[in-house]
Amino acid sequence: MKIHDPATRLCQLLVGCALAAHFFFASAQAPLELARKNACLACHGLVHKQVGPGFAQIAERYRGDAEAAERLAGKIRNGSVGTWGRVIMPRQTQVSEADARALSQWILSQPAAR
Numbered sequence: 001m002k003i004h005d006p007a008t009r010l011c012q013l014l015v016g017c018a019l020a021a022h023f024f025f026a027s028a029q030a031p032l033e034l035a036r037k038n039a040c041l042a043c044h045g046l047v048h049k050q051v052g053p054g055f056a057q058i059a060e061r062y063r064g065d066a067e068a069a070e071r072l073a074g075k076i077r078n079g080s081v082g083t084w085g086r087v088i089m090p091r092q093t094q095v096s097e098a099d100a101r102a103l104s105q106w107i108l109s110q111p112a113a114r
């Protein structure tokens with residue numbers, strides 16, 4: 001049996017690409033799913049202010065701040081008030097530390113608002 005005929009190769013290549021694309025998009029979407037699941041988006045817009053600041057605004061504010069990811073992960077779990085205004089962000093203790101870190105890194109990676 002000839003295994004390495006061009007058709008088989010092409011097929012393997014396509015399956016490989018499809019799998020790679022799947023993993024890429026799956027991992028790129030995971031934090032958005034976390035944000036949905038934890039109702040972050042009930043108060044935060046991806047870009048603009050709603051109840052709380054838009055995620056793009058947060059990214060803009062802390063761009064170049066190397067400690068922001070760690071600090072914001074803590075604030076996600078402990079809540080926040082007074083940084084953006086007088087509205088309180090309640091503590092989100094249902095979010096695990098690992099998820100809070102993933103969320104804060106993802107928020108800080110949001111592209112600048114236009």
Ligand code: HEC
Pocket residue numbers: 035038039040041042043044051052053058072075076080081082083084085086087088089090092095103104107
């Ligand atoms: C009930 C509304 C509400 C919910 C739900 C909420 N937030 Fe907030 N969030 C706010 C408000 C209001 C602020 C501004 C607080 C302040 O001024 O200190 C804020 C601020 C933040 C900040 C910036 C803190 C800072 O120091 O600059 C981050 C990051 C954040 N929220 C992430 C999240 C994530 C992630 C979730 C979901 C797990 C979430 N928030 C859920 C209302 C909310």
